[in-house]
Amino acid sequence: FGPRSACFSWWIRPVFMCGRYTITRGERELTEHFAVQGTLEFQPRFNIAPTQVVPVIVNEAGPVWRQMRWGLVPFWAKDLSIGAGMINARGDTLPEKPAFRRSFQSRRCLVPADGFYEWRINRERVKSPVYFRFKDRGLFCFAGLWDRWQSPGGLEVLSFTIITTKANEMILPVHDRMPVILAPEDYGLWLDPEETREERLSPLFRGDPNGTLVYHSVSRVVNSPRTDSLECVQEVENPVGTDLWGRLAD
Numbered sequence: 001f002g003p004r005s006a007c008f009s010w011w012i013r014p015v016f017m018c019g020r021y022t023i024t025r026g027e028r029e030l031t032e033h034f035a036v037q038g039t040l041e042f043q044p045r046f047n048i049a050p051t052q053v054v055p056v057i058v059n060e061a062g063p064v065w066r067q068m069r070w071g072l073v074p075f076w077a078k079d080l081s082i083g084a085g086m087i088n089a090r091g092d093t094l095p096e097k098p099a100f101r102r103s104f105q106s107r108r109c110l111v112p113a114d115g116f117y118e119w120r121i122n123r124e125r126v127k128s129p130v131y132f133r134f135k136d137r138g139l140f141c142f143a144g145l146w147d148r149w150q151s152p153g154g155l156e157v158l159s160f161t162i163i164t165t166k167a168n169e170m171i172l173p174v175h176d177r178m179p180v181i182l183a184p185e186d187y188g189l190w191l192d193p194e195e196t197r198e199e200r201l202s203p204l205f206r207g208d209p210n211g212t213l214v215y216h217s218v219s220r221v222v223n224s225p226r227t228d229s230l231e232c233v234q235e236v237e238n239p240v241g242t243d244l245w246g247r248l249a250d
Contacts, residue, residue: 018088018142018162018179020222021048021116022131022233023055025139030055030112031065033139040065046232047117049225050087056144056160057110059191066146068109072161073149074099080151083159089145091165091180091205095198100161103145105196109160110187111142115233117222118175129222130174131233132215143180143190143204165205170213183209 023030027042034057042055050071057063071083076098086099094104115133122128134140146160163180171178182190186204189195216235221227 018116018118018164019050020225021113021142021162021179022046023048023112024114024233030139034063034110034112034141036063036065038064045228046230047222047225047228051084052225055112056146057112057141057191058107058146059193063110063187063191066109066158068146069157069159070161071159072099072103072145072147073157073159075102075147075149077149080149080157086161088164088177088179089161090177091143091163091202094145094163094202100145103147103161104201106193107146108190108201109144109146110182110191111144111160111162112139113142114139116179117218118171120174127223128220129218130215131218131222131235132171132213133233135212135214141182141184141187143182163205165207168207168211168213170208170211170215174215178207180205181208 022045023042024044024046026044027040030042031040036057040055045054048054048070051069053067053069055065056068058066069083070087072086072089073080073083089097089100094100114137115131117129117131119127119129143163144160145163146158149157149159164177165180167176167178182204189200190204195201217237218233219231219236222232
């Protein structure tokens, strides 16, 4: 997981939305569910963190798997470190940002997931994690952008970012932003390389199009990106024990 300093900062305080997510299904189920071409080598992940390499779906004469580093490194970047601060892209400003403008036009991707984390601060200023998923525990896709970067020494890195939008009523008590979850019927449009019109693409940034997200509190073991086990997603009751958390657990 990246350089030591990056690990340390994420252990102390997850600061992004979305800053961690899960893909708890194996390669066979992922490939069958999304009808993606090609092979995929993947084991279930319970705590995917920035700078790690995970599968995304891109359009190459049809949907295909590509392994990419989480944290977009623009093609013009001087070094790889910029990606640590580019794990999210605000949907309302994509066309204005040099780091994302070209990718929004021609390098869009789907980021498979089945849940994501956010951190709630209680009255004692203690951070505790919350896990969001669909009611049926189904797979879904975040809207993503990707780019290809090459180091001066010739190393090629494929990387991606997850687009965020204003939080819906479910997530707002926890955070004011949320990742864009695309409706399955919009996957084709999002990946279509011929579609570049902002007026067609921006309306897809609805957050949770089906309104089926639920959430529960989870253990603080998820705070460490080194922890990647079933324990990360298992529900715990009132981890902080305040009225704010009691309300959140309802």
